[in-house]
Each structure stands twice: as structure tokens, then as C-alpha cells.
Amino acid sequence: MTFRKTPPAGPQHPGPPALPFLLMAACWTLAIFALGGWNYYQARQAALENARTAARHSFGKDLTFRRWATAHGGVYVPTSKTTPPNPHLAHLAERDIQTPSGRRLTLVNPAYMIRQVHALADRDFGVRGHLTSLMPLRPDNAPDSWETAALKRLEQGQPEEWSLERLDDGPYLRLMRPIVMEQGCLKCHGRQGFKVGAVRGGISVSVPWEPYRRAMQAVLPGYLLGYGGLWALGLLGIGCSRRQIHTHLLARRHNEQRLQHWHDLMHTIIQHDPNAIAVLDRELQYLFVSDRFLADYRVGERQVIGRRHYEVFPDIPEKWREVHRRALAGEVLCGAEDRFPRQDGSIDWTRWECRPWHDGNGEIGGIILYTEVITERKMMAEELQLRSRELQERNAELERFIYTVSHDLKSPLVTVKSFLGFLEQDLADGDAENIAKDLRFMRDATARMGQLLEELLELSRIGRLVNPPVALSFHDLVQEVADLLAGRILERQVAVDIQDAGDLHLFGDAPRLREIWQNLMENAIKYMGVQPRPRIEVGARGSGAETVFFVRDNGVGIEPQYAEKIFCLFEKLDRQSEGSGLGLALVKRIVELYKGRIWLESDGSGQGSCFRFTLPEAFNHPSGGEA
Numbered sequence: 001m002t003f004r005k006t007p008p009a010g011p012q013h014p015g016p017p018a019l020p021f022l023l024m025a026a027c028w029t030l031a032i033f034a035l036g037g038w039n040y041y042q043a044r045q046a047a048l049e050n051a052r053t054a055a056r057h058s059f060g061k062d063l064t065f066r067r068w069a070t071a072h073g074g075v076y077v078p079t080s081k082t083t084p085p086n087p088h089l090a091h092l093a094e095r096d097i098q099t100p101s102g103r104r105l106t107l108v109n110p111a112y113m114i115r116q117v118h119a120l121a122d123r124d125f126g127v128r129g130h131l132t133s134l135m136p137l138r139p140d141n142a143p144d145s146w147e148t149a150a151l152k153r154l155e156q157g158q159p160e161e162w163s164l165e166r167l168d169d170g171p172y173l174r175l176m177r178p179i180v181m182e183q184g185c186l187k188c189h190g191r192q193g194f195k196v197g198a199v200r201g202g203i204s205v206s207v208p209w210e211p212y213r214r215a216m217q218a219v220l221p222g223y224l225l226g227y228g229g230l231w232a233l234g235l236l237g238i239g240c241s242r243r244q245i246h247t248h249l250l251a252r253r254h255n256e257q258r259l260q261h262w263h264d265l266m267h268t269i270i271q272h273d274p275n276a277i278a279v280l281d282r283e284l285q286y287l288f289v290s291d292r293f294l295a296d297y298r299v300g301e302r303q304v305i306g307r308r309h310y311e312v313f314p315d316i317p318e319k320w321r322e323v324h325r326r327a328l329a330g331e332v333l334c335g336a337e338d339r340f341p342r343q344d345g346s347i348d349w350t351r352w353e354c355r356p357w358h359d360g361n362g363e364i365g366g367i368i369l370y371t372e373v374i375t376e377r378k379m380m381a382e383e384l385q386l387r388s389r390e391l392q393e394r395n396a397e398l399e400r401f402i403y404t405v406s407h408d409l410k411s412p413l414v415t416v417k418s419f420l421g422f423l424e425q426d427l428a429d430g431d432a433e434n435i436a437k438d439l440r441f442m443r444d445a446t447a448r449m450g451q452l453l454e455e456l457l458e459l460s461r462i463g464r465l466v467n468p469p470v471a472l473s474f475h476d477l478v479q480e481v482a483d484l485l486a487g488r489i490l491e492r493q494v495a496v497d498i499q500d501a502g503d504l505h506l507f508g509d510a511p512r513l514r515e516i517w518q519n520l521m522e523n524a525i526k527y528m529g530v531q532p533r534p535r536i537e538v539g540a541r542g543s544g545a546e547t548v549f550f551v552r553d554n555g556v557g558i559e560p561q562y563a564e565k566i567f568c569l570f571e572k573l574d575r576q577s578e579g580s581g582l583g584l585a586l587v588k589r590i591v592e593l594y595k596g597r598i599w600l601e602s603d604g605s606g607q608g609s610c611f612r613f614t615l616p617e618a619f620n621h622p623s624g625g626e627a
Contacts, residue, residue: 133201
């Protein structure tokens with residue numbers, strides 16, 4: 001797989017991006033402006049409320065005076081230039097009266113009184129008042145445009161009207177409330193058709209706004225200083241945060257680079273680890289696989305990353321599914337040697353370990369598979385074990401060989417030595433008959449020694465001196481052996497039945513293959529015993545490398561306990577029989593040379609014997625096909 005490389009470090013680590021902090025500063029500035037603006041708005045609303053309160057108090061005062069005057073039917077005051085008789089009260093008989101002392105008095109109705117109070121308030125405090133109506137008796141009481149609109153809304157039921165307006169000498173808060181007809185009002189206004197409870201008009205009060213505006217301007221520097229300081233402190237905090245974040249990012253980058261160095265190192269280690277490594281999540285989806293895993297399991301990285309384990313290996317046995325379940329539950333499991341069937345039918349051997357891995361919260365995040373295909377190692381171990389067993393067998397065989405050779409070679413020498421002494425004596429006595437006898441014994445002993453040495457030499461050549469391989473017809477091969485043994489076959493009157501094996505062909509060393517059937521058939525003749533109808537059957541069953549050959553006789557048979565012993569060197573069940581006991585050992589060596597095996601089937605003494613054997617390698621033709 002591809003491992004991520006650490007990018008080369010620059011000469012200086014860049015700080016955190018400026019844009020987020022500029023946005024934070026802008027947001028902080030907007031927040032301060034919004035908060036300051038809101039507080040200023042609240043202060044202005046408070047000033048407006050104060051001005052309205054003052055106007056309401058003025059209206060309340062006027063209304064109180066009016067009700068008091070109305071309750072008394074008006075007030076008589078001395079007639080003067082500023083308070084002349086009211087022409088609108090001329091219809092009243094007692095508008096003007098004279099005191100006993102001779103002072104002239106005139107009746108002042110509530111409206112007349114309020115007008116004079118308004119004049120004093122305007123002169124002394126700047127607060128203007130105006131008694132007005134949409135149907136005024138006096139022209140001076142006619143409403144202006146603002147008052148006209150306000151009176152119309154008051155007549156529709158609005159309890160109060162107010163707004164900031166600019167008059168001739170500056171801004172004023174203007175407020176109007178309605179005047180409702182009372183019983184005492186009918187004295188003057190009853191002839192106009194008004195009834196008790198009707199809106200007669202209203203009193204508008206105009207409070208100068210300038211004092212309130214100056215008060216607001218007086219506190220404005222405090223607002224600017226307070227909120228400006230808060231804004232500056234916020235910007236300072238943002239700047240310090242940026243510096244701290246910059247320091248944190250530098251430290252984190254440093255740690256990341258260190259971690260990256262360790263990840264790269266770990267990847268390198270994993271890449272060259274002899275184990276195949278795979279990391280899977282809780283759903284058994286592949287997160288990571290090593291190169292060895294891809295190679296050992298013959299898959300590509302794109303075939304596994306992001307896919308579930310059971311999708312990649314759909315035929316995985318239930319045993320491994322149970323291992324995965326237990327690992328996800330927290331167990332660590334392992335195996336030193338386990339069979340792993342491939343999809344192509346082949347078998348591999350693996351050493352494995354399955355353990356859970358944990359996330360940052362300490363919870364199991366999935367499993368890690370460590371596996372190693374040890375097929376080659378196991379085969380080598382098995383081969384070594386086999387070779388070791390063979391070596392032990394060969395050593396044991398060599399011991400028996402040395403013992404037998406020393407015994408069998410020593411016997412002819414002792415015979416020759418003994419009869420040399422007899423020959424000397426017989427020569428001295430001139431005994432021709434004994435001389436011939438001595439020479440015959442010595443000749444037989446040397447012939448026996450020569451045969452033994454020849455067979456030992458033949459045994460040693462097996463596996464080393466190989467004749468060029470040729471294709472052989474099974475039937476022709478067996479017939480050739482029968483022809484070689486024709487003399488002995490006729491001598492013992494043995495019937496040889498070569499069974500039809502079809503067009504069966506072998507490929508190999510012709511002399512070596514011929515020795516198999518020659519030794520087996522020769523032994524069958526030798527150990528035929530006394531039989532009225534001696535018989536040998538030679539044939540084959542099966543096809544190709546699975547073919548099983550057999551040589552069957554109806555001779556003396558062999559007890560089952562000797563079924564393995566007869567294939568050892570110099571093993572002869574009948575020590576008095578001819579031969580050295582190397583024949584079957586020679587056959588076994590040749591069969592094993594062709595990766596086959598040989599075994600005996602016999603029910604015991606007098607039941608005959610059947611030797612069966614296989615020759616798998618004798619069916620492999622150099623062209624790649626079968627023989």
C-alpha cells in the first residue's frame with residue numbers, strides 16, 4: 001500500500017488565518033455599537049418619558065384648575081386690562097358685578113382661567129399650553145395642523161397623542177389629552193349642543209425638548225468612554241486569543257510533525273513486518289492493510305479498503321466469525337498453526353492473532369488481524385521431519401546392513417579359508433575326489449560373495465545413476481519380464497496371467513521399472529511352494545497417477561506381522577532360501593523414487609500373496625501431460 005509522507009517543514013510556521021479574527025473583531029465592534037446604541041436609545045426613550053410625564057403633569061394641573069372652576073361656576077376677579085369681561089359670557093346676567101366697596105368684578109370661566117395660567121407657564125417655564133377644539137368659541141382657540149389631527153384621533157377614542165415637533169423657537173414634545181364634557185360645562189357650552197361625556201376639545205401641552213437633549217449630550221461622553229474602553233478591551237482580548245491560538249497551533253503542528261514522523265516510522269516497520277496486518281472497524285470494514293496482507297491473501301488495496309471482511313472472503317468458515325465476535329467483545333485470541341483453505345482449493349497454513357483496538361474514549365473501535373502464512377515453513381518442517389525419520393530409518397538400516405554384510409561376507413570367507421586347509425591336506429594325500437569337493441565349495445562361496453557385492457552395488461545406484469527416461473507400454477514391459485523369467489516359469493510350470501490394462505503407458509527409467517516386476521515375479525516363483533496349479537497374476541487398476549499395480553500369486557503366503565519387515569535390507573523369512581534378501585528392499589527404493597508406495601496383502605501361510613504399488617511420477621511426461 002502507499003504510505004503518506006511528511007511534507008518538508010518551511011523556515012517559519014504560518015500563524016492562524018487572519019480572516020476569522022477580523023470577522024471576530026468586526027462582530028465585536030458591531031456588538032459594542034449595537035449595545036451602545038441600544039443604551040442610548042433607552043436613555044432617549046427615558047428622556048422622552050420624562051418629558052411626557054412633565055406634559056401630563058401640566059395637563060393634570062390644568063384639568064384640576066378647570067374642574068375646580070367648573071365646580072364653582074367660575075371665579076370673579078377684578079376687571080383689568082389683562083382680564084377684561086369675557087364677551088362669550090355676555091348672555092349671563094351676572095357676568096359683571098360690583099362689590100359694596102365699589103370694586104368691579106367680572107366672571108372668569110374655566111377656559112378663561114386656563115388660558116391665563118398657560119400664559120404664565122409659558123413666560124416663566126417655557127411650557128406652552130393651548131386649550132383648543134374643533135368647534136372653538138374663540139378664534140384664538142382654533143387648533144393648528146398637529147392639534148387638528150390629534151383632536152380627530154381623540155374623538156375616535158384615543159386617550160392621548162404625543163410626538164416630537166419643531167415649533168418656531170425649537171423642538172418641543174407636544175402632548176394632547178381630551179377634555180370631556182361635565183355637568184358644569186353645560187353652563188357655557190350647552191347651547192352648542194354638547195352633552196355630558198362628550199369630547200369637547202383638548203388641552204395641548206408643549207414641553208421644550210432642549211433641556212432633555214442637553215442632558216443626554218452630557219452623558220454621551222461617559223457612554224463613549226465606557227463602551228469605547230469595553231470595545232478596546234475586547235479587541236485586546238481577541239488579539240491575545242489570536243496569539244495564544246497561534247502558540248497552540250505551533251505546538252500542535254510540532255506534535256503533529258512528531259506524530260507524523262512516528263506514523264511514517266510505524267508504517268515503514270509495518271510495511272516490512274513479516275506479518276500480514278489488517279485493521280477493521282466494528283462493522284469489520286477494512287480501514288488499513290499492509291503490503292504483506294495484500295500479497296499473502298492475493299487481493300488489491302482497492303478490493304478491500306472500505307469493504308467488509310466477509311465480502312472480501314465470502315466463504316470464510318464459522319470458526320473465524322466466532323473469533324471476530326469474541327475479539328469485538330474484548331478477547332485476544334491467537335493460533336500457532338491453522339489451515340486456511342483458498343478459493344482455488346489449495347490449503348495454506350497460517351499463524352495468527354486477533355485483538356481489539358480502542359478509540360480515544362477507551363471503547364472498542366474494531367479489531368486488528370495479525371497473520372503470517374507459514375505454509376512454506378510448515379512444509380519445510382514436515383520435510384525436515386520426514387528426512388529426519390528417513391535418516392533414522394536409514395541409520396537403522398545401515399546398522400543392519402553393516403551387520404548383515406559383515407556376517408554374509410564373513411561366511412564365504414570362512415568357507416574359503418576352511419576349505420583351503422582341506423585342499424592342502426587333500427593335495428598332500430592325492431585325494432582327487434575331495435580336492436574336487438573342496439574346489440566346488442570354495443567356488444560356491446566366492447560366487448555367493450560376488451552376488452552379494454553385485455546386489456549391494458545395484459542398491460547403491462538407485463537414485464544416482466539414472467538412464468534416459470523413455471515411454472513404455474505396460475503390457476510390453478511385463479511381457480518382457482516374463483520372457484526373461486521364461487526358464488524358471490517353465491521349470492516350475494507356473495501359469496502367468498498378464499491382465500488387460502488397456503493402452504496404459506509409463507514414462508521413466510526402463511531398467512529400473514523392469515526390476516520392480518522382475519523381482520516381484522521372481523519372488524512369486526521362488527516362494528510358490530508345492531502347488532498343483534501355480535499361478536501368477538499381473539495387472540493394474542485405475543487410471544493416471546491413481547493407477548494401482550499388483551502382482552498376485554497363490555504361493556506359500558506371508559504372515560501379516562511380517563508385512564513391513566520383508567521390505568527391509570537383508571530380511572529373509574526363510575534363511576535357507578536362495579538370494580540375499582535385498583530384492584524387496586530394492587523394489588521399495590525404486591517405487592519411492594517414483595513418489596509411490598508398496599504394500600503386501602496376504603491372509604497368512606499357504607494363502608498366497610499380493611504385492612500392490614503405485615508409481616505417480618511414472619505418469620509425468622516432460623511435455624507437461626501424462627505418459
